[in-house]
Amino acid sequence: xxxxxxxxxxxxxxxxxxxxxxxxxxxxxxxxxxxxxxxxxxxxxxxxxxxxxxxxxxxxxxxxxxxxxxxxxxxxxxxxxxxxxxxxxxxxxxxxxxxxxxxxxxxxxxxxxxxxxxxxxxxxxxxxxxxxxxxxxxxxxxxxxxxxxxxxxxxxxxxxxxxxxxxxxxxxxxxxxxxxxxxxxxxxxxxxxxxxxxxxxxxxxxxxxxxxxxxxxxxxxxxxxxxxxxxxxxxxxxxxxxxxxxxxxxxxxxxxxxxxxxxxxxxxxxxxxxxxxxxxxxxxxxxxxxxxxxxxxxxxxx
Amino acid sequence: xxxxxxxxxxxxxxxxxxxxxxxxxxxxxxxxxxxxxxxxxxxxxxxxxxxxxxxxxxxxxxxxxxxxxxxxxxxxxxxxxxxxxxxxxxxxxxxxxxxxxxxxxxxxxxxxxxxxxxxxxxxxxxxxxxxxxxxxxxxxxxxxxxxxxxxxxxxxxxxxxxxxxxxxxxxxxxxxxxxxxxxxxxxxxxxxxxxxxxxxxxxxxxxxxxxxxxxxxxxxxxxxxxxxxxxxxxxxxxxxxxxxxxxxxxxxxxxxxxxxxxxxxxxxxxxxxxxxxxxxxxxxxxxxxxxxxxxxxxxxxx
Numbered sequence: 001x002x003x004x005x006x007x008x009x010x011x012x013x014x015x016x017x018x019x020x021x022x023x024x025x026x027x028x029x030x031x032x033x034x035x036x037x038x039x040x041x042x043x044x045x046x047x048x049x050x051x052x053x054x055x056x057x058x059x060x061x062x063x064x065x066x067x068x069x070x071x072x073x074x075x076x077x078x079x080x081x082x083x084x085x086x087x088x089x090x091x092x093x094x095x096x097x098x099x100x101x102x103x104x105x106x107x108x109x110x111x112x113x114x115x116x117x118x119x120x121x122x123x124x125x126x127x128x129x130x131x132x133x134x135x136x137x138x139x140x141x142x143x144x145x146x147x148x149x150x151x152x153x154x155x156x157x158x159x160x161x162x163x164x165x166x167x168x169x170x171x172x173x174x175x176x177x178x179x180x181x182x183x184x185x186x187x188x189x190x191x192x193x194x195x196x197x198x199x200x201x202x203x204x205x206x207x208x209x210x211x212x213x214x215x216x217x218x219x220x221x222x223x224x225x226x227x228x229x230x231x232x233x234x235x236x237x238x239x240x241x242x243x244x245x246x247x248x249x250x251x252x253x254x255x256x257x258x259x260x261x262x263x264x265x266x267x268x269x270x271x272x273x274x275x276x277x278x279x280x281x282x283x284x285x286x287x288x289x290x291x292x293x294x295x296x297x298x299x300x301x302x
Numbered sequence: 303x304x305x306x307x308x309x310x311x312x313x314x315x316x317x318x319x320x321x322x323x324x325x326x327x328x329x330x331x332x333x334x335x336x337x338x339x340x341x342x343x344x345x346x347x348x349x350x351x352x353x354x355x356x357x358x359x360x361x362x363x364x365x366x367x368x369x370x371x372x373x374x375x376x377x378x379x380x381x382x383x384x385x386x387x388x389x390x391x392x393x394x395x396x397x398x399x400x401x402x403x404x405x406x407x408x409x410x411x412x413x414x415x416x417x418x419x420x421x422x423x424x425x426x427x428x429x430x431x432x433x434x435x436x437x438x439x440x441x442x443x444x445x446x447x448x449x450x451x452x453x454x455x456x457x458x459x460x461x462x463x464x465x466x467x468x469x470x471x472x473x474x475x476x477x478x479x480x481x482x483x484x485x486x487x488x489x490x491x492x493x494x495x496x497x498x499x500x501x502x503x504x505x506x507x508x509x510x511x512x513x514x515x516x517x518x519x520x521x522x523x524x525x526x527x528x529x530x531x532x533x534x535x536x537x538x539x540x541x542x543x544x545x546x547x548x549x550x551x552x553x554x555x556x557x558x559x560x561x562x563x564x565x566x567x568x569x570x571x572x573x574x575x576x577x578x579x580x581x582x583x584x585x586x587x588x589x590x591x592x593x594x595x596x597x598x599x600x601x602x603x604x
Contacts, residue, residue: 018357018429022364022415027429030356054332055320058463059361059448060418062324067401076387076394081411082418083385084452085378089511092378099369106413109383111406112452113324114462116362116384127320127329146361146448150386150414160416161360209391 004233007283008156014287023152024160031289035278036163038300040144042193043165043272046186050179052142052167059116059146059161061123066115068254069122074207074215078149080116083109116148120164121269128170128265129255136260138171140179144274156279157232157239163274168267170252172259176268180226180244183270187228187242193299196230196280203227203240224248230280241276245269306457306535309585313458316589325454326462333591337580338465340602342446344495345467345574348488352481354444354469361418361448361463363425368417370556371424376509376517380451382418385411418450422466423571430472430567431557438562440473442481446576458581459534459541465576470569472554474561478570482528482546485572489530489544495601498532498582505529505542526550532582543578547571 002010011017018027028036060082066072071079085095085108098105117123120143128139144165151158169179184200191198203225204216219225224246229238245268251257252265259265281300285292289302296302304312313319320329330338362384368374373381387397387410400407419425422445430441446467453460471481486502493500505527506518521527526548531540547570553559554567561567583602587594591604598604 019432020359020364020425021366021428025360025362025364025416027425028358033356033358054335056330056335057322058327058461060327060450060463062322062327064323072387072401072407073398076389076397078386080384080386080414080416081408082382082450082452083408083411083413084380084382085374087378089513092511095378096375099374104413105374106383106385109385109413111385111408111411112382113454114327114382114452123322123329126323130321148362148384150384150416152415159360161362209394211391 002233002283004155007233008154010287011156011279011282016282016287017156022160023154024158026156026159032278034302035281035300036274038302039272039274039277040165041301042190042299044142046190047142047167050140050142050167052140054142055124055127057117057120057123057143057145059148060114061117062126063111063113063115065123065126069125070250070254071118071122074205074212075118076208078151079118080148080150082112082114082116084112086110117145118149119147120145120166120271121168124168125251125255125257125267129257133258133262134170134260134265138169138175138259138265140170141168142166143168155233157276159275162276165272165274166269168269170257170265170267172263173248173266176266177246180246180268180270184226184244187244187270191228191230191242193295194277194281195293195296196284198228198230198241199238200226200228203243230277232276232280232283239276239280241273241280243271245271304535304585309535310456310458312589313581313584318584318589319458324462325456326460328458328461334580336604337583337602338576340604341574341576341579342467343603344492344601346444348492349444349469352442352444352469354442356444357426357429359419359422359425359445359447361450362416363419364428365413365415365417367425367428368420371427372552372556373420373424376507376514377420378510380453381420382450382452384414384416384418386414388412419447420451421449422447422468422573423470426470427553427557427559427569431559435560435564436472436562436567440471440477440561440567442472443470444468445470457535459578461577464578467574467576468571470571472559472567472569474565475550475568478568479548482548482570482572486528486546489546489572493530493532493544495597496579496583497595497598498586500530500532500543501540502528502530505545532579534578534582534585541578541582543575543582545573547573
């Protein structure tokens, strides 16, 4: 098995990723992007029966909505808030003097109304809530968004900026649990088409601090999160490339999302780590597209 | 002519954009995105002869590279820096107490190594420089990136988060000036295919402060920037939807980019405001795709 450093070096040498000098932040080549596009289309094809409404959000979201979501309670260190300069000519001269002297200029920035999107579905819940009571069959949405997580790493499969494709289901507990089961089946079908080794496991989010350990245990005990793991830079520690999450009534309560019967809605989502799956393809089928199995190229229209 | 508020209300009512509660930050519908995709493909088709290398960057870039670019000198108020929490359990409790009490929690965030990309081409220059002296014919790149500018506005055509498609040319002054002229021709051909009213004009960037006025005048006098203006929310103040920029040796000097002869490279770029052109299409052809001219739908494969 290649190490993180070897695999990263291979990706850079073959011109699939471009270094920016910051760990976890890369430019992508045309082939890398064509693979992401092919994967996106394949996911759409396999989501056919969901009748999902497609909504596209920018990589940033409302700070007020973000504060309300509870993300800072669970993952404070991963979040990114956006700050801007709001001073006059004199303050600008001071800012430039800081830059010139290589001093810290961050104190001259003020927090804005915008934060970076931590997971594709976060901006969606307030939209769903704003539409009022949902139809009897519930709701399903399709999203693809750039997400940000502040976790600089040498592992190319742990990027700070990456794309997450999601389907999000809202409705009764029965509806969303059935949806999640169907997503696991479809996810397995996709990964099999891509001829990638995988296994499915119960998982937990990386909740912060001592209180977070309890939340993680609870999440595992209740099997709220499953992950499809594929070895990329380690056989021992394979990478979560797809995740299947049952949020119970967490977002329904936070946003007041209501089912047709006026009950608090339950929600579930499936998330595809687009960069991670793409990296798994280059890891298992090689850096040269010409050497990939014919079936995989066909599945991705490559 | 519709006012900004009328046009925004129409976009929201017809479900083309979704409000996030923050000015200049919107969700996009499937039709809006299909239009952006069609436009992107149309731009690619018209860039055929450029032999451009396609590179895709995330919505964020290296802070060190950003500091070096000079952006904070010219547009400090538009920039967005990304800040994260780096504290322990106790600091986390304080953060949550701030949130609970609706106090300002921004002081608990520390600046990271990452800032938001202000224009699609900013992360590209260090990549080009890292490749060393360029071939005789120079270089051409194709980019499409989410950009951020902190300028909250009620004008839907002035978003904080938007996509910019760019072609960037690097080489001798003659090469990049000829490229820019060719981009203006191609840009006109695209906008004519889309049956949008437009005019071309000399322009200047919104440089900051008193010193910025001189820079703006200089930019206009030397005709370094042209814009293709299309009325969207005002006939009097049409919106810059495409821009054609000759940077002279600004980026070449900043990054040490060299031509085949070892001279400092000149650079030029054309930028397509993907959301702005899309908004212009809905403004001039109506909110209902069925009513659009057949030629426009055909050009966009809609």
